[in-house]
Every structure is written in C-alpha cells, then in structure tokens.
Amino acid sequence: MDLTGARWRKSTRSSGGANECVExxxxxxxxxxxRDTKDRDGGTLAFGPxxxxGFVTFAKKIGPVA
Structure with a gap:
C-alpha cells in the first residue's frame, strides 16, 4: 500500500501521554x-470510509475504556 501521500494527524481523543496516541x-x-504513534513503522490499519x-460512531457511544 502506497502511503506517501498520507497526511497524518494525532487523534483528538488520544491522551496527552506519548504512550496512548493514535494517528x-x-x-x-x-x-x-x-497507526500507533509510538510505533509508526509497526503497521497500518486501513478502513473504508x-x-x-461506523467505528467512530461506536467508539463515541461506548466512551473511554479504562
């Protein structure tokens, strides 16, 4: 998968610590x-829009997971 044009941003729901960030x-x-911010070369998940x-809607519904 060609990722050269990808513009990455940190999720607004990521915590302030460097260990729990998603881009x-x-x-x-x-x-x-x-992808995982702390392991950018560790793999990338790809989803259709x-x-x-659907994932974002579900995540907002269930809220933070401790």
Missing amino acids: VADNLPGRVLV AQWQ
Whole structure:
C-alpha cells in the first residue's frame, strides 16, 4: 500500500501521554489509515470510509475504556 501521500494527524481523543496516541490519515481517496504513534513503522490499519465512520460512531457511544 502506497502511503506517501498520507497526511497524518494525532487523534483528538488520544491522551496527552506519548504512550496512548493514535494517528489517522483520512486524505486518501476511499480509505482511512490508522497507526500507533509510538510505533509508526509497526503497521497500518486501513478502513473504508463507511467502516471508519461506523467505528467512530461506536467508539463515541461506548466512551473511554479504562
């Protein structure tokens, strides 16, 4: 998967600490990418826009997980 055009941003829901951050790139057509900030080369998850929106909606509904 070619990620050269991905514009990564830190999730607004990530905590202030460096150990719990997620980055999202949603500027590529037809996919949303997610990676762990502390392990950027460790892998990237790819979602279709509808699947990503479903995840975000569900995550907002259940709230933070301790």
